[in-house]
Amino acid sequence: MSGVIFDRIAIIGFGLIGSSLARAVKAHGLARVIVACDRDEAARATISRLALADEVTGDPATAARDADLVVIAAPLGAYADIAKQIAPALKPGAVVSDVGSVKGPVVRDLPGLLPKTVHLVPGHPIAGTENSGPASGFETLFEGRWFIMTPPLDANAEAVRKVGELWAGCGSLIEIMDASHHDKVLGITSHLPHLIAYTIVGTAADLEDDAQSEVIKFSASGFRDFTRIAASDPTMWRDVFLNNREAVLEMLQRFNEDLTALQRAIRVGDGEALFDLFTRTREIRRRIIDAHQA
Numbered sequence: 001m002s003g004v005i006f007d008r009i010a011i012i013g014f015g016l017i018g019s020s021l022a023r024a025v026k027a028h029g030l031a032r033v034i035v036a037c038d039r040d041e042a043a044r045a046t047i048s049r050l051a052l053a054d055e056v057t058g059d060p061a062t063a064a065r066d067a068d069l070v071v072i073a074a075p076l077g078a079y080a081d082i083a084k085q086i087a088p089a090l091k092p093g094a095v096v097s098d099v100g101s102v103k104g105p106v107v108r109d110l111p112g113l114l115p116k117t118v119h120l121v122p123g124h125p126i127a128g129t130e131n132s133g134p135a136s137g138f139e140t141l142f143e144g145r146w147f148i149m150t151p152p153l154d155a156n157a158e159a160v161r162k163v164g165e166l167w168a169g170c171g172s173l174i175e176i177m178d179a180s181h182h183d184k185v186l187g188i189t190s191h192l193p194h195l196i197a198y199t200i201v202g203t204a205a206d207l208e209d210d211a212q213s214e215v216i217k218f219s220a221s222g223f224r225d226f227t228r229i230a231a232s233d234p235t236m237w238r239d240v241f242l243n244n245r246e247a248v249l250e251m252l253q254r255f256n257e258d259l260t261a262l263q264r265a266i267r268v269g270d271g272e273a274l275f276d277l278f279t280r281t282r283e284i285r286r287r288i289i290d291a292h293q294a
Helices: 016-027 041-050 060-064 076-089 104-112 157-169 179-205 209-217 221-230 234-243 245-268 271-290
Strands: 006-012 031-037 055-057 069-072 095-098 119-121 123-125 146-149 173-176
Touching (some): 016 157, 031 060, 041 055, 069 076, 076 095, 076 234, 095 157, 104 119, 104 179, 119 157, 123 157, 157 173, 179 221, 179 234, 245 271
Parallel strands (some): 031 055, 095 119, 146 173
Antiparallel strands (some): 123 146
């Protein structure tokens, strides 16, 4: 069991990531007190029933009061409102972090909403499932997965160290990078695949009723994988695309160019081009498996 890193941790938003973090922190003894905050009454009841936190509240300011670390685990669109609510309650020296999939707006906007006496250390765990809600979390979600920190240039070094130590204690691999670089990388590895999955499943949903039933009945593994991705939380992904629009649009343009080249290869019967593409993409899959990220 690891030692206590933060005496009192408040987690605002208790979906898959927030509840998994609470489970991992509790399992590894990384905090003395865990405070759960969720605006949904049913979610709070589930948190209490499962004993996921020492204290439960629906008020962000109450959760943040006296906390050594506040982790915002709500959708990106709620960040500004949450920051405004917790700002008066934060004690000097407190650390504020998050788990959002887009970091540029966090680094840009949150410092102006928080007191100068607190330390901002944004982060993003590269882990998840299509499930949501406090009952969907599990303590091993972050084991062997990357946690990317994107601290501002003037971030407090001790705060950065402690946030990294907390996530390492949960089993994560730690990486530090610039926020804009993070958003571009995730634009291709996460955001674009989700956009494609939503589109493909949406196309299937628009088919005539009889054809749609056939699609569901005879779903092969490829389509099933797309439906798993497309089942992800709609509020979270709406906010991701709105907050990372530049990187997503850039990657979407590159994808469209590659798709056009693929269309031409199929149309003219260029088997060599198809074989070369499929060989290169197969190698990427092998490298992901070798990196234990499959």
